[in-house]
Structure formats: C-alpha cells, structure tokens
Amino acid sequence: MKLYVTDRNGTVHEIQGEDELQLMEAIRDADLPIKAECGGSCACATCHVYVDPACKAMVGEADEDEQDMLDLAFELTENSRLSCQIVLGPQHDGLKVTLAPGSEID
C-alpha cells in the first residue's frame, strides 16, 4: 500500500506500507525522521501525526490509552493520532498524514 507522509519541512514523501506494521514503523523504515522514543508501545507521544481530514474514516478514533498519551503531546488538533497506534491494513492504501511538532529527532 502507498502512504503519503508530509515531513516537518512540508515535503511530501510517498512511502510503502505493509499489513500489520505500525504506521510509525512504516515511517521510520522509510528513513523519515520520527522520534518514537518508546519504540511503539504508546508510552511517549513522540510519534504524533496529523491525519489528513479526508482520511479520518480510514484510521478510526484513538482509544483511551492513546488519548491519555496524547495529553503529553503539543499542538493537538482533532486529527491528532499517535502513529504507533495505527496498525496498517488494506484499508489504509492512500493514507495521508503529517508529522506533528514533538516528533522531531533532536
């Protein structure tokens, strides 16, 4: 599946996703900068992304654990998600997301 990731500089990258991979892992494996310091266990909020409003139905809603962790992120919008909590499947082909502040590697 194809995914479109806008980095913190505004550049759009077309990357490849795979079933059962976390969106965070797909972004990291494509060598795009994403901090994700807890390694994908919903424990740090440094893989924060904005899901394109047109794609919201593809990813569903954040659960309570993810909402709690989003409390530790900044500049949240109604499209905020933690990319480690989106597990890719066929429904995500064409998903567009933007890396959010706080996801940068320092």
Place this chain on the structure above:
Amino acid sequence: MSDTQDSAPQKTDAIIVGAGPVGLFAVFELGLLDVKAHLVDILDRPGGQCAELYPEKPIYDIPALPYCTGQELTDRLMEQIKPFDPVFHFGQMAEKLERTQDDTAWRLTTDAGTVLEAPVLIIAAGGGSFVPKRPPLQGIEEYEGKSVFYAVRKMEQFRGKNILIAGGGDSALDWTAALQPLAESLTLVHRRDEFRAAPATVNEMRALVEAGKMELKIAQLAGLEGENGQLSAVRLKDSEGEVFTQPCDTLLAFYGLTMKLGPVAEFGLNLHENLIPVDTEKFETSTPGIFAIGDINSYPGKLKLILSGFHEAALMAQQAFHIVYPDKKLRFQYTTSSSALQKKLGVA
C-alpha cells in the same frame, strides 16, 4: 546503600552512568569479579526506561521470563544485585568527566556536585537522560528557571504567585492541590476535560473549582507574554481554535519526560548519530577504560534489546576486571558450581 552528596571524591572500582536494566545487571557481572560499582542516574529511582516509560507494559523477550512488566524486571534486578551493595546516586546527571591528576582513574562530577573516582567508567545511558518535555513555545528558554518551571523543588517559592499549571497527569494535579493554598491565584489548563491523574486528586481539583478557589481552562498552550524572563500572561487556544490570554506570573508545565543525550556527548567518545561505537569483544569505547553497553552503543549487527545489553555487560566485566586488578589472573567460573562465587552471592 546510601545516596550521599559530597564534594570529596568517593573512590570505587567502576562508575556506571545509567541505572536502567543493563546498568543494574552490570553491577552483578562486575560484582562476581569483585569489581565494586557506583551508579549515577537522573531519575529518582532505578529502572531507566523500564521505570519511566514501561512500568506497567509487558516485556516478553527476557530469557526464561515469559512475561514481566518493566517494573517487575527492575525489581528482580535490584534483588539480584543486592549482595554486591551498589551505591546509587539518583536524581543526578553525569556532567563532567576528566582524568585524575595521577592519571590512574576517571573522575566524574554530577550536576549535584557528587564526585566519583574509579579506574573503570561504564556508560549504560540508554537513550540519554530523561528531561522534562519543553512546550514548543517561542522564546520559552529565556523564561525557564525564572517564571517557567517543569518541577517544583521548593513550594515556598510559589507563595503569593499567580500560577498557571499545564497538564492532565498526576504531576499537574498533585501540584495543583498542593500549591493552591499558597498561591495568590491558580489556574489549571488541560487540553480536554478528562484527566489521567488519580481520581481522588481530580475530585479534589474539581471541588476547588466548584468552591471558586481556582479555575480550570480547557485549552492548549499557544504562546508566552512577558519580558526579561518574567511572564505576564500565557496565550491559550481553546478547542474552537480561539486564542485568549491568561494573566499569570508563573507557568508550571507537566508534559512528561523525554530523552536527551546531554553531557555524555562531550565525553570525547567519537559519537556517531548519538551512539557510542564499541568493539564486540570488550564493549570498550575508543578510550581505554571507558565502556558503553546497552542501547547507547553501536557495533555491526547491534540490536537494541535488553538481553543484548546483558550479554554486553558480561563481556565488559572481564576487561573491567583486568583494569581494576592488573596483576590478577581471571578464572572463568559458574555460579552453579563455584563456592567462591556463591559466597559473594551470600548463598554458600
């Protein structure tokens, strides 16, 4: 085990920077070889990432432990290393490294002024020091330590202040309850009207709001106003995107911790992409006598697994022994059969 803060150097055999699982297990491997250790960690307790990020999260890949949490792993390691009586220096960051004047040992100074001296230094610092997350607000650096804080050291400092507390976890709610009686005014700001903090403290906060003793704003931080490091107000953005100004002279922001490498980067260890290259025989860095084990090192084929760090600790300890006891022969022994090792473990 004691935690002393003293400017007179404390001498030991090995200094371990980082009290995460790998730093803790290094105490065990060193201890079997009669190498005593002091540990320095910026957190106030052992466990590193296991304590800070994953205390309740499951770990499934520790050999012979099909399942445990980060906290259980930490607790078990603490039990395992108890016979070796390590000395912990918690809540301190390893800040400065130099050779002693007689060139026989490393001298490590922490940001709390503790001075440690040992012939062996082991960096087991994982992803770096846990430091508070800084809200991405323009110019926030100039307010830090003057009117913007990420921790409360002395409550008295906040008496009579107009305080804005940001966050929705235990730190934010606990300090809201504790500082409200001292403050001239207190406002809690959180992005949603739900709190992950302990329900009792949340109820306490709601009662204070009900009684008109403090305010609760559902909004996010959007900007700072003030001059020369002194806040006069914080700009907040509500869920509709409306920005409004909240007058205050103190901001306490509690958004958890993040890892930063910190002063270790200045230790002259040829860092590559924030990792310390080591050999795979002794896990020694480019500087003899300084080792790096666990997530912070790099070598061909490196996997950032706790079990890899344990292996690295065992091999590192062999070389550490030769540095601490240059004239002694090292005999390889098993804990199962060696009464000498069993004595050290206190089981013989």
